[in-house]
Amino acid sequence: MxxxxxxxxxxxxxxxxxxxxxxxxxxxxxxxxxxxxxxxxxxxxxxxTREALLDALLRTNFDELTARAGELEQSSSPEDALVSWLRDCVACAHEYRGVTALMTAALEDPESALHASCVTMRAAGTGLLARAQAAGAARTDIDGTDLFALVAALAWLGDQPSLAPRADHLLDVVASAILTGAGKGDAGGGPEGGAAVGPARS
Structure with missing residues (x-):
């Protein structure tokens, strides 16, 4: 160029x-x-296209989130790594208002300019979720797609003026619900506080 x-x-x-x-x-x-x-x-x-412009804007952030997942896996406990990455991902998705709908659609559209970077980012989160599940630190009835959906929902909350003040609190609630009794005070996931059976899916 x-x-x-x-x-x-x-x-x-x-x-x-x-x-x-x-x-x-x-x-x-x-x-x-x-x-x-x-x-x-x-x-x-x-x-x-608009998506090509958004991809150029977001790709660096997505690459950083992928790299961040690898760093957290090496430096943090499974539950801390998962929650830290979840917070970083929500912050990234919230940076550009309204982008979560495009990201969600791009996951299902291989022709989208955003598809590859969104798939890579979701895979990074899925890996951290699977690690936490294997350690008994996260409920096992959710998968990588569920995690991405929660990121999108939490980012959407941050976009709503009337709900934005509650976004951080609700992120804490969601993170607590993802984690099981291992590594935190309250259990979550299974019918009696244990994690439901089922592997994470990307």
């Missing part, structure tokens, strides 16, 4: 990040181009 083209691409990404944070994932591409002092055609040359 020529230096001027790279400069334009970087400028578009910086402006897009600010606009999407402000207006949400459905922000006008024309408005992004205008604020970057470029034409829409220039934006579309670099990012032919």
């Amino acid at each position: 020529r230096a001027d083209a790279k400069k334009n691409r970087d400028r578009l990404l910086a402006v897009a990040g600010a606009v999407i944070t402000e207006q949400g994932a459905e922000a006008s591409l024309r408005d992004i181009a205008r604020r970057a002092d470029m034409g829409l055609a220039t934006l579309l040359r670099h990012f032919p």
